[in-house]
Amino acid sequence: MAIERICNAVYATSGPWLNLARSRHDLTDSGADRARWVAWITALTPPERSVNPDYTHMCVLVGQAKDMLVALLQTLPPCPSVVSVAAGIERRIRRDELTPGTRIRRPALAKELRVPEGHVDLALADLAARGLVEIRASGHAVVTTMERAS
Incomplete structure (x- = not known):
């Protein structure tokens, strides 16, 4: 009751x-x-x-x-969208600021981008679906090689 x-x-x-x-x-x-x-x-x-x-x-x-x-x-304004966070991470990958095999440190990246950690997690999930990062069984996100992501 x-x-x-x-x-x-x-x-x-x-x-x-x-x-x-x-x-x-x-x-x-x-x-x-x-x-x-x-x-x-x-x-x-x-x-x-x-x-x-x-x-x-x-x-x-x-x-x-x-x-x-x-x-x-x-997510109240002026919080950037998950898509824009993913685009920013992708730019870093394509510019080799985040190289293949690099473990992405979510809390540090969220702080640097001034977004909630949840936005970084969701952005990484979207990038994993596109093959740019791999979410390991441990939960860590790692940049993949560009050949796999293409």
Whole structure:
């Protein structure tokens, strides 16, 4: 009963922000960014029929609401888009400022670019889909050789 009340409070709290989340989804050109907005919008849209949530569901729901609200705050203007962050990283790769085999240090790059680390993560996911970087099992991103990326 208490868990259900908490879940309903999360839906009520995050509900007013879902339209803004939908607009962020519609405005992004990044596949990785679009996927995270879809996941949050889906998770935070109240179910049509009553469900009996458990403790794990409640904890995940609270975490998703927090993550979405933080992302909305971080994407307020003048924050650059994920696509522009990816373009900046790609320029560095093409200019050999980031050479093949180089491990990309996400926190340092985010600080240097003055963007949230999440933007760097999403940009790297987009670049990995294009073959410019490889996301290793350890989670580290490494610049690939240009032959593989072409």
